Amino acid sequence: MxxxxxxxxxxxxxxxxxxxxxxxxxxxxxxxxxxxxIDAIPRLSxxxxxxxxxxxxxxxGIGSALVGSLYLMLITAAISLPIGVLAAVYxxxxxxxxxxxxxxxxxxxxxxxxxxxxxxxxxxxxxxxVFGFGRSLIAGALTMALLVLPIIIISSREAIRRVPTSIxxxxxxxxxxxxxxxxxxxxxxxxxxxxxxxxxxxxRAIGEAAPLITMGALTYVAFLPxxxxxxxTVLPIQAFxxxxxxxxxxxxxxxxxxxxxxxxxxxxxxxxxxxxxxFQRRVA
Numbered sequence: 001m002x003x004x005x006x007x008x009x010x011x012x013x014x015x016x017x018x019x020x021x022x023x024x025x026x027x028x029x030x031x032x033x034x035x036x037x038i039d040a041i042p043r044l045s046x047x048x049x050x051x052x053x054x055x056x057x058x059x060x061g062i063g064s065a066l067v068g069s070l071y072l073m074l075i076t077a078a079i080s081l082p083i084g085v086l087a088a089v090y091x092x093x094x095x096x097x098x099x100x101x102x103x104x105x106x107x108x109x110x111x112x113x114x115x116x117x118x119x120x121x122x123x124x125x126x127x128x129x130v131f132g133f134g135r136s137l138i139a140g141a142l143t144m145a146l147l148v149l150p151i152i153i154i155s156s157r158e159a160i161r162r163v164p165t166s167i168x169x170x171x172x173x174x175x176x177x178x179x180x181x182x183x184x185x186x187x188x189x190x191x192x193x194x195x196x197x198x199x200x201x202x203x204r205a206i207g208e209a210a211p212l213i214t215m216g217a218l219t220y221v222a223f224l225p226x227x228x229x230x231x232x233t234v235l236p237i238q239a240f241x242x243x244x245x246x247x248x249x250x251x252x253x254x255x256x257x258x259x260x261x262x263x264x265x266x267x268x269x270x271x272x273x274x275x276x277x278x279f280q281r282r283v284a
Contacts, residue, residue: 033262039255048256052222053238057249062257064221065238068137069264071225072234073206075141076148077198083145084152085194091153092160093182112150119147120214128215135216138228143211148201155197159190192276199272203265209236235261 051061123143133139171181219241221233242254
């Protein structure tokens with residue numbers, strides 16, 4: 001009885017401590033966001049979204065960084081989505097258990113936890129120097145594709161596993177082939193989870209600056225990229241550049257860029273939730 005009471009008190013204390021920690025974290029995050037909003041509001045104007053970086057804080061904007069982030073994510077998605085989803089389908093539906101398959105799975109799970117700066121070093125050596133792409137948009141996109149591929153594969157495999165086995169057996173009983181079952185039943189059933197995982201992976205990628213800085217992306221770009229081999233910059237790098245400046249006006253520019261990036265990330269996460277709910281109802 002005494003042991004039961006002591007364990008009950010310990011559980012209650014642990015829950016109270018956890019609730020307190022969550023409350024303090026939310027309050028600190030709210031204070032930080034409010035501070036960013038206060039600094040950012042004076043700089044949020046149409047010119048801020050269309051102007052290029054400038055040595056004059058009042059004339060500086062995120063035009064090139066915003067377009068660079070958009071192009072980078074589109075190219076990254078075009079590279080990583082087909083490879084990641086097809087790899088997940090192969091590993092779950094076609095690959096037979098073997099040492100090679102186990103080795104591949106272990107490596108994928110390990111790569112998902114590798115710090116992003118390691119991918120930047122890999123991109124610098126492989127795409128910038130060995131392949132000779134230079135500090136270009138395609139080199140950055142390939143580096144970010146390597147970063148998100150393990151996340152896409154893992155989330156897609158989890159979504160495929162959630163498709164009931166009874167659906168596969170029913171399709172086989174009706175004479176469907178392996179590919180027909182995968183194409184017509186498994187992939188549509190797993191699509192909500194796959195889509196959500198991919199959007200969340202790109203949400204992580206769009207906020208990454210370390211791998212791009214490591215591979216040599218520019219911090220001052222006063223033009224828009226016009227090809228895959230153009231030099232580029234992105235929102236996190238532009239914000240990092242402004243934060244490192246001593247002038248208070250550049251700090252406000254950085255706060256505005258961070259706020260825009262936060263809005264983009266929240267919009268991506270909200271889109272993932274909405275699309276998941278919508279497609280789950282459609283599949284059901």
